[in-house]
Amino acid sequence: MCSISWVQILSYVTFVICVVGIASKVIKIYGLPIHLRWELYPIPHEKDFRYGGSYLEEVDWWKKPRKKNFLNFVKFLFIEILFVRVLYHNNRKMWYLSFPLHFGLYLVIVWLGLLFLAAVLLALGLSTEHVLILFLQGIATVLGVVGFILAAVGCVGLIIRRATAKQLQGYSAPIDYFNLVFILTVVASGFFVWLGDSRFLTIREYLTSLITFSYAGPLGSAITLHIILFSLFAIYLPFTHMSHAFMKFFLWDKVLFEDEPNLKGGSVESRVTTVLNYKQTWSAPHMHAGGTWSETASKGVDNEEK
Secondary structure, X not given: OOOOOHHHHHHHHHHHHHHHHHHHHHHHHHOOOOOOOOXXXXXXXXXXXXXXXXXXXXXXXXXXXXXXXXXXXXXXXXXXXXXXXXXXXXXXXXXXXXXXXHHHHHHHHHHHHHHHHHHHHHHOOOOOOOXXXXXXXXXXXXXXXXXXXXXXXXXXXXXXXXXXXXXXXXXXXXXXXXXXXXXXXXXXXXXXXXXXXXXXXXXXXXXXXXXXXXXXXXXXXXXXXXXXXXXXXXXXXXXXXHHHHHHHHHHHHHHHOOOOOOOXXXXXXXXXXXXXXXXXXXXXXXXXXXXXXXXXXXXXXXHHXX
């Protein structure tokens, strides 16, 4: 029995680093101090979301149980993630380029997921000609090709837009161009794999080998290059600002739409107390460093600055 190849080892290492990287960011976010309340309405999980209502409008609201509409929140997340709705309303020119990139990447993720599912079924003993395998393979092929093309179009368009739009030049750092070029090389390499393998059978067989820990066999140059580029990108992703792909949930749920009341003896009061006991390490003409934030808040500002 042949041992696994170095490409397979790279894939296993990539998986571990990517998962650990994402987990470390999530743990870091959960460990951060409580944020400053934004008080932004309407909030999707409110029952009166349509007109911007809040539980604070109710008489004796602190005596009543909170009622959240979880389905409304999920619906908001789904529409925002799938269609990049905020960008559509605030910067339509960028949306025309950003949407193909994001939607294309979503299709690529589904493509990989379907091929992985087919690989799992093959590892469990289903025939390569089983109707379910053929169905998954057919859907994956269409979504993969469309996803690669859309993502590539979005990358090229955003590179050109950032380089030519004067209002974006101050916001376009070299790393932004690097990230777009990196994504472009990954999706382009996937497209070239399809040109030589119209059903992505080699990708499916490779995934099956990873699941069964068996030798993948000799791989062509196109698929090897694609696996290497994809692996490097997966390792790189969690440690860059592109991690907003999975961190946006915390922005929405823990910052923008976090409206838990600060009740006496509650968890919010405890977290606020923790923050107020932090040492104030900076000073200004109206306040001095050295004490806690609680002491600074209770003292107020210097008389001459009032």
